[in-house]
Amino acid sequence: MKYEGKQPIPWTGFLCALGATIIWSGNFIVARGLFDSVQPATLAFLRWGTAFAALLPLAAIPAWRERRVIRRHFIFLLITALLGVTLFNTLIYLAARSTSALNLALISTTSPMFMLLLARMFLGEAVTPARLAGMAAAVCGVALLVTRGDLSRLASLQFAAGDLLMLSAAVLFAAYSILVRRKPRELGQASFLLSTFGLGVLCLAPWAAWEVLRSGLPSPEPHIIGAVLYIGLGASLAAFFLWNKAVAAIGPSRAGIIYYSLPAFSGLEAFLLLGEPVGWAHLASGLLILGGILVATRR
Numbered sequence: 001m002k003y004e005g006k007q008p009i010p011w012t013g014f015l016c017a018l019g020a021t022i023i024w025s026g027n028f029i030v031a032r033g034l035f036d037s038v039q040p041a042t043l044a045f046l047r048w049g050t051a052f053a054a055l056l057p058l059a060a061i062p063a064w065r066e067r068r069v070i071r072r073h074f075i076f077l078l079i080t081a082l083l084g085v086t087l088f089n090t091l092i093y094l095a096a097r098s099t100s101a102l103n104l105a106l107i108s109t110t111s112p113m114f115m116l117l118l119a120r121m122f123l124g125e126a127v128t129p130a131r132l133a134g135m136a137a138a139v140c141g142v143a144l145l146v147t148r149g150d151l152s153r154l155a156s157l158q159f160a161a162g163d164l165l166m167l168s169a170a171v172l173f174a175a176y177s178i179l180v181r182r183k184p185r186e187l188g189q190a191s192f193l194l195s196t197f198g199l200g201v202l203c204l205a206p207w208a209a210w211e212v213l214r215s216g217l218p219s220p221e222p223h224i225i226g227a228v229l230y231i232g233l234g235a236s237l238a239a240f241f242l243w244n245k246a247v248a249a250i251g252p253s254r255a256g257i258i259y260y261s262l263p264a265f266s267g268l269e270a271f272l273l274l275g276e277p278v279g280w281a282h283l284a285s286g287l288l289i290l291g292g293i294l295v296a297t298r299r
Helices: 011-032 042-065 069-070 075-093 101-110 110-123 131-145 153-156 161-181 187-217 224-258 262-274 280-296
Strands: none
Touching: 011 224, 042 069, 042 075, 042 187, 042 224, 069 075, 069 187, 075 161, 075 187, 101 110, 101 161, 110 131, 110 161, 110 224, 131 224, 131 280, 161 224, 187 224, 187 262
């Protein structure tokens, strides 16, 4: 089904995309404090293992009932798990070790662009002038936010190996969102999530084991346990459930536009939780991002 610019927006899809984005914005704040404490693949393994364990009691029976569907679409589920679970977040954790937060924030905004392009190529979704204008406004808002109003900082950016990793992660998340749109109709949401989480964790296991053999197990400190629970139950289980529902309802292009609000929510949470100051650039960027979203997702 194509989503043309004049069609009404299913508000449940819009709210699901917004909810997922808000949760993911908190994930960046929490995960930043773990980069020096937990290795990237180990952190990803703990994150998705927690999500899988929490989902298992709820989804085991539906997944068993749909086992033939899962077996029939195993290759699709494996590819989806590799992109969205095994690689996407692990690459972000790796990228953060060798590039700046500014570069990460800027490069992450390319993901909705890739979603728009891939949705046009593989799903036939329309690229309307409203979507392009809204995306341009949102990109300007993000640039204003991450440079704190001093756009000349963009000219002095230094690019590192982590930038290529972050760009790869942005492409993978866009591809994952396109695959979610192609989810077999006979496969329920719970079974789909359980299958992709489980396969993704299995693929992460050798990588995480190698890190543990090299660097040892992370210390079971309270702040690490709390952070893993948040990214496992919130940024993985709840956020991916909401994102998948949003993509199914409004398509990856519109959901991707809403994803632009992530830096704005991260800034708001940093102000509320960390006491970081809020200036005119934050307010102006928030208005640009919100305006871009409203324009791009209007009827």
